Amino acid sequence: MQHYFLGIDNGGTVAKAALFDETGAEIAIASETVPFSAPKPGFAERDMLELWQANCRIIREVLQKSRIPSKLIAGVACTGHGKGLYLWGKNERPAYPGIVSTDTRAWEYPLRWEKDGTAQTVYAKTFQKILACQPVSLVAWLKDHASEVIERTKWVFEAKDYVRFMLTGEAYAEITDYSGSGLLNIRDRSFDSALLEAYGLGDLYDKLPPLVHSTDLCGKISASAAQATGLVEGTPVAGGMFDIDACAVASGVIDEQYFCVVAGTWSINEYLSRRPVTDGNIMMNSLFCMPEYYLIEESSPTSAGNYEWFINFFLDKEKNEAAEAGLSIFEFAERMARHIAPEDCDLVFLPFLFGSNYNPEARACFAGFSARHTRAHMIRAVLEGIVFSHKTHIDKLLATRTPPLAVRLTGGAARSREWVQMFADVIGLPVETVLASEPGALGCAMSAAVASGTYRDLREAAAHMVKLGSRFEPDSAKAGMYLKKYKLYKDIADSLDHSWKGFSPQTPSTELPS
Known part of the structure; x- marks a missing residue:
């Protein structure tokens, strides 16, 4: 029997859902713009419940377009923009509007931590430069400017982890996303109370969900989510991954031989390495969705x-x-x-x-x-x-x-x-395109294929589900x-x-x- 996998990708302004078969062929896709507001200079916020409703609508639309019975969907997984902040409250409602990765309100915190030596202290554990849009900076800003928000927070989520929580009712912190948050000890691959104390955020430790990996089974579609989305209750849900990991996996970048470059709103440029680059000249090291690798990243919002x-x-x-x-x-x-x-x-x-x-x-x-x-x-x-x-x-x-x-x-x-030819000529390297209109959704769907048992690991999933396009020589x-x-x-x-x-x-x- 043919199995299908649903990938859900929540970017900075657009939510997308795409259904794939075991070969990586795209069966149907739906998308919806989820606008954000800028109530003050530097702010970029969205209503978290509106985001969830948009996800419910696009999942229903994909199911309708595909005409594939929901019972044939063997697994679901989420990806989404990194950075930003999504706080869930103790009253089982959002504790604050979702904050997307273009928010710059916390711009002073990386400068302050650089000046007072905090950045140098934490680098030994995080292997990354602190950014204003990272959860660590945003939480610090909220603690100083709206401390009641932190007090009423139950869970600190990234975008895709919030959506997965709404699908399953189970709170988890998938490690690739949180490794880009500034809150995770990348060296030891764990949350670290001493690291949080260094930022003055020690009281945040109990608000961080349990850590999981991309291909881990992280719950199943709940009864309420099944009613809202049209999915079958009990459908397995994988951990999913940070969108830059998803694009790499969907590009067949599963070893150290290739670079992955994403030309979207953000200029994402990355490769895999068995060791982090710790000389301070690279913007960010994070943990890749294949545990033996780090993801070495240079990025900025300067692309397409x-x-x-x-x-x-x-x-x-x-x-x-x-x-x-x-x-x-x-x-x-x-x-x-x-x-x-x-x-x-x-x-x-x-x-x-x-x-x-x-x-x-x-x-x-x-x-x-x-x-x-x-x-x-x-x-x-x-x-x-x-x-x-x-x-x-x-x-x-x-x-x-x-x-x-x-x-x-x-x-x-x-x-x-x-x-693409311009990229090859300017960079001076061959450039290969990927036959995936939605690589983020495909990449996370591949993690669902592994979590559901269809493929042994992401390498095997890539061998079956990744298709390359043309090659351009410089x-x-x-x-x-x-x-x-x-x-x-x-x-x-x-x-x-x-x-x-x-x-x-x-x-x-x-x-x-x-």
Whole structure:
């Protein structure tokens, strides 16, 4: 009998559910935007119960679209955005609105901990730089500004762990997500009261759920969740995983031979290693969903979300022309960019709309405008700027190890052959695409396939469920030209460093792409 697996992916603004069969074929998908609010500068919050209701609706929609009987779904698993914070109260309701990973309210805490030595103390256990959007910073902010929220909190969740809790009624902390929280002792793979005390958060220890792994069985669909979603009561639910792990697994990155690059709202650049990188030059080490590996990560919110924003704000006329030509606006825009040779585009775009990998106060901008520049030049500059930002991260990763056999690319950029070729040319490495429209959902569905007993482990699941697309070799004739443009990009970003303090703090946009 054919078995099916449901993957549920809750990103920063969009909730998605996708059903896969044992070969990784996508049977049906549903999605819904879950907007967030910015009640104050730097805040990015969402209603946790609205998020749960949205998940119920998309699960029902997937079941309806697929026409697969719910009883044939052998397992369910969740993934979602990392960082952020979802607090469940002692009264069995949310203790506070959910906080998504673009929230910057706690920006002072990493600076404070760096200055007073806390960051250096905890690094020996966490192996990562502290970020304002991590749970550790957000909890510290709440303790100082709304202590009653912490007092009434029963469980500290990440996004996907909250959704799994609503599906099963059982509270767990899946280790890949919590290893990116700042709250977990990565060295010892455990929660650590001494680590929490170092932040001044010792009273948080009892609010952290029991730790589990990605492929562990973490409960079953409850009666109430079955009624709300249409799933069968008793269906196994796996631990699931952090979305960057899910994308890696769905890309077949299950050993140290490849890099995984995700070009979405966030620029995610990562590889697997049996040892953490602890020289302080890498942003984050976390625990991978295959316990023998660490996930070595460089990331920032500087990727394809900038391109979606540009198209939405500047290409209204082109949207109409694209519709008349029977093309998507992205296809139409990339045709425009194709008419501008890379050596003829001297316009530079810094993709810092939602944050930066240079300076937390930096903003997006175009540099080098002249009267000859057109929208086509601007499109090419946006595409190039996003790739240059990825290269900034990838160069840091390459400084820690030998080059990979190839880069496996997912996200919006992977849908454009021209853009994928640009990645290969700029990075100087072969780039392979992945045949998965929703790699996050596929990756966590693979953990459900293991937890349900269909596959022995994630390696076996990957052998059956991962499908690769095209391979793009770097064009050596363009290497010198792109290197010169990349240097100009970095020079402009560096030269503006002193200027950003003149701008007011960024407020997260409620129109942020997913």
